Amino acid sequence: MEPKTNITELNVSDFAMAFEELTRIFIRMPSIEKLSFTTLSVLHTLSLRSPMRLSELIATEQVTQSAMTQLVIRLERDGLVERRPDPSDGRAVLVRITPQGAKVIDSRRTERIMQIGKLMERLTPEERTSIASALPALTRLAELGND
Amino acid sequence: MEPKTNITELNVSDFAMAFEELTRIFIRMPSIEKLSFTTLSVLHTLSLRSPMRLSELIATEQVTQSAMTQLVIRLERDGLVERRPDPSDGRAVLVRITPQGAKVIDSRRTERIMQIGKLMERLTPEERTSIASALPALTRLAELGND
DNA sequence: TAAATTATATCAGTTATTTATATAAATGTC
DNA sequence: GACATTTATATAAATAACTGATATAATTTA
Numbered sequence: 001m002e003p004k005t006n007i008t009e010l011n012v013s014d015f016a017m018a019f020e021e022l023t024r025i026f027i028r029m030p031s032i033e034k035l036s037f038t039t040l041s042v043l044h045t046l047s048l049r050s051p052m053r054l055s056e057l058i059a060t061e062q063v064t065q066s067a068m069t070q071l072v073i074r075l076e077r078d079g080l081v082e083r084r085p086d087p088s089d090g091r092a093v094l095v096r097i098t099p100q101g102a103k104v105i106d107s108r109r110t111e112r113i114m115q116i117g118k119l120m121e122r123l124t125p126e127e128r129t130s131i132a133s134a135l136p137a138l139t140r141l142a143e144l145g146n147d
Numbered sequence: 148m149e150p151k152t153n154i155t156e157l158n159v160s161d162f163a164m165a166f167e168e169l170t171r172i173f174i175r176m177p178s179i180e181k182l183s184f185t186t187l188s189v190l191h192t193l194s195l196r197s198p199m200r201l202s203e204l205i206a207t208e209q210v211t212q213s214a215m216t217q218l219v220i221r222l223e224r225d226g227l228v229e230r231r232p233d234p235s236d237g238r239a240v241l242v243r244i245t246p247q248g249a250k251v252i253d254s255r256r257t258e259r260i261m262q263i264g265k266l267m268e269r270l271t272p273e274e275r276t277s278i279a280s281a282l283p284a285l286t287r288l289a290e291l292g293n294d
Numbered sequence: 295t296a297a298a299t300t301a302t303a304t305c306a307g308t309t310a311t312t313t314a315t316a317t318a319a320a321t322g323t324c
Numbered sequence: 325g326a327c328a329t330t331t332a333t334a335t336a337a338a339t340a341a342c343t344g345a346t347a348t349a350a351t352t353t354a
Contacts, residue, residue, distance in 0.1 A: 011275060011279050012263050016259060018289060022166070025292035028209055053332080063310090066313080067312070070310075089331090091320070116163055120162075128158060131158070134278045135158075138278065142168040144266045145172035183311080185342090201301075212302070213304080217342085218340090236350075
């Protein structure tokens with residue numbers, strides 16, 4: 001088991017460092033719709049899964065219940081989300097993203113893709129191919145991370 | 148030029164989506180030293196490059212001058228950074244990370260690497276190899292993004 | 295030398311977060 | 325079914341974190 005662990009450990013550290021650096025860059029790329037980290041994160045999560053309960057958002061976003069309640073109230077005020085009582089549980093609230101909220105995420109994503117595209121153009125064809133080859137594995141890694 | 152653009156565009160969109168998902172997961176992995184996004188980002192930036200001027204941090208972190216000044220004052224209060232006048236410019240302040248501040252970043256990184264390692268173990272050897280093969284290209288992409 | 299620009303501190307207000315408290319709905323126990 | 329416990333969320337008070345505005349001093353430019 002040990003040789004396998006050593007190989008994995010070496011790849012992981014390098015991978016993590018590269019990923020860290022790319023994250024640092026990509027996360028700041030969009031110049032539009034600059035909202036707070038948690039706001040963008042909530043909208044992003046809701047764009048993937050909607051509606052969600054407050055309690056679910058508290059778990060995914062790792063903030064306190066109070067913070068999430070107040071943030072969602074503000075987002076509702078600004079038209080980015082809407083809140084409805086959960087018909088299956090009288091205590092709960094369902095939060096869904098509005099088209100306006102979705103547009104925030106979509107427009108930022110579009111700009112980021114455009115800018116990453118420009119960087120990609122400056123890679124060699126071999127480099128681009130190696131990234132494309134790793135894409136299924138990266139996608140799989142994300143799936144594992146969501147389990 | 149067009150066929151090349153189309154190929155690049157296809158890869159970029161898929162890559163961006165996969166990256167987005169991985170970012171969402173990785174950024175929340177560490178369970179220790181949970182500080183605010185900008186706080187962690189400032190410490191991370193200072194761990195790569197130290198010392199930096201306030202004005203440089205304002206640019207890299209994309210917050211207002213006032214926000215950065217106040218944040219750095221709080222970080223200094225908490226022992227995570229230290230401030231010194233810049234000997235080459237009487238108006239400027241140099242900010243450097245303290246060992247305590249560096250420990251925040253290092254310990255979170257260590258935990259993240261450990262957890263990514265666990266996910267990696269669940270990939271096939273082929274999947275791991277494809278990611279390792281793409282690593283130089285990803286690293287290069289990061290360099291391009293820092294230009 | 296004076297004007298313009300740059301660098302940063304501070305203030306006042308809003309947003310964003312925490313802890314604490316409260317209320318009601320749902321679930322568990324007997 | 326009654327009561328205890330847990331769950332879900334709203335609200336209050338305080339601090340952190342952000343913005344725009346203002347101020348001061350150092351540096352650069354004309």
